[in-house]
Amino acid sequence: MACVSGLVASLAGAGKFKEAEVLGRQALCDAERLGQHHRCTIQALTSLAALMQASGDGQEAEQLLRRALACSEAALTRAHPGTLNILSGLASQLALAGKQVEAEPLLWEAVERKETVLGPAHPDTLHAVSSLAAHLMATGRRPAVEPLLRRALEGSEQELGPEHPVTLAMQNNLAVMLQRMNKQGQAEPLLRKAAAGSQQVFGEAHPTTLRACGNLATLLREEGKHGEAEQLLRRAIDSSAAGACAVGIHLDLQAELTELRNLLTMSPDKQRSVNLQAVPMPFLVGFGRLGCCDCSRRPGQPVDCGERPPPLSHGITIDSTSPLGGSPRTSAAPSPVATLRELDGLRKPSMVL
Known part of the structure; x- marks a missing residue:
């Protein structure tokens, strides 16, 4: 099953979605013979869901994830790390x-349960925190976002180190949120650290580095x-053209350079009126988790299908360190959820573990 999932991811990464879909559906059929609740069936469901999401079929991805969640919950319990990854x-x-009302209690549940089972600074917990922060930002609760992401970044730096892919993604995502709150002075050093760290860890032509730049x-x-x-964009475009970069990222960079050139032809007053936004970096590079829930992507911007190497970008996979999910881990890092509880006016659905 792992080999088939890898092949499906490779085909999708090469843009061969039809071939990947045929193989993914056949893998699911074969796995179902082992039982609806077998770990291979759950893996096949999540891999096919990732493929459907990457190819733009969010509706089927949702149906597959609902089924995978029910199977994993029956086989492993709701609080198992593998089940929590599917829940996220x-x-x-x-x-x-756009189903924010249904999504919010699940986002809260994912953060609380992962915090309890895995610890506040575990990569899976930080992924859930990032998705919750994006949701809060998109639904107008900006005061809650900054302390949430700052605590999460602090925990990531302490537990994983300043150059860990998770820490780099947290730096980028906090900076993006600060920029959207018009705190450019605080955002710039974080983005510089994320770009420099990504270049050192991944190389100049890696999609993560290009997005950070x-x-x-x-x-x-x-x-x-x-x-x-302009200098930064030109260098990134050259790197994306020279490397095996996703077409979408290369085109985004080209569009950014075109917009910059157009901006330079405007008057200073007009330049200041132009509304610009950065994009949250797909989260947990190399962990195969669902990407940061960017509910405020640029209008018309599709879900990026090539932000990361296999497993499928923006896909959900089962952690390779155990049959179905990450291992529990304790941490003394502060609780992101506790931070939110301290904020006035922010309420969430109650949950019983």
């Missing part, structure tokens, strides 16, 4: 589909630092 994936898919360029041009922004 379903919550993020619901949010992407694109976000930094967006911020720089917003601050009027057009020369540095």
Whole structure:
């Protein structure tokens, strides 16, 4: 099953979605012979859901995730790390589909349960925190977002280190949120650290590095630092053309450079009126989790299908360290959920573990 899932991911990464879908559906059929609640069936469901999401069929991805969640819950209990990963994936898919009312209690549940089972600074917990933060941002509760992501970043730096892929993604996502709250001065050093760290860890041509550089360029041009922004974009475009970069990222960078050139032809007053936004980095590079729930993507921007190497980008996979999910881990890091409980006016559905 692991080999088949890897092949499906490779085909999808090459843009061969039809071939990947045929193989993925056949793998699910074969796995179902072992039983509806068998771990291979659950793996096949989540892999096919990731494929459907990457190819733009969010409706079927949602149906597959609902089924996978029910099977995993029956086989492993609701609180099992593998079940919680699927729960996070379903919550993020619901949010992407605009079903915020249904998504929110699941996002809260994923954070609380992962915090209890895995610890506040575990990568899976931080992924859930990032998705919840994006949802809160998209639904207008901005005061809650900054302390939530700052605590999560602090825990990631302490537990995983400043150059860990999770920490780099947290730096980027906090910076994006700060930029959207017009705190560019606080966002810039974080984006610089994320871009420099991504380049050192992944290399110049890696999609994660290119996205981080694109976000930094967006911020720089917003601050009027057009020369540095253009230089950064040109270097990123050259790297994306030379490497095996996703077409979507290359086109995004080209569009950013075109917008910058257009901006330079405007008057200073007109330049200041242009609304620019960076994009949250797909979360947990190399962990195969569902990407950060970006409920406020640019209008018309599709779900990126090539932000990360296999497993499928924005897909849900089962952690390879155990049959169905990550191992519990204790941590002394502060609780992200406790941070939110301290904020006035923010309420959430109650949950019993």
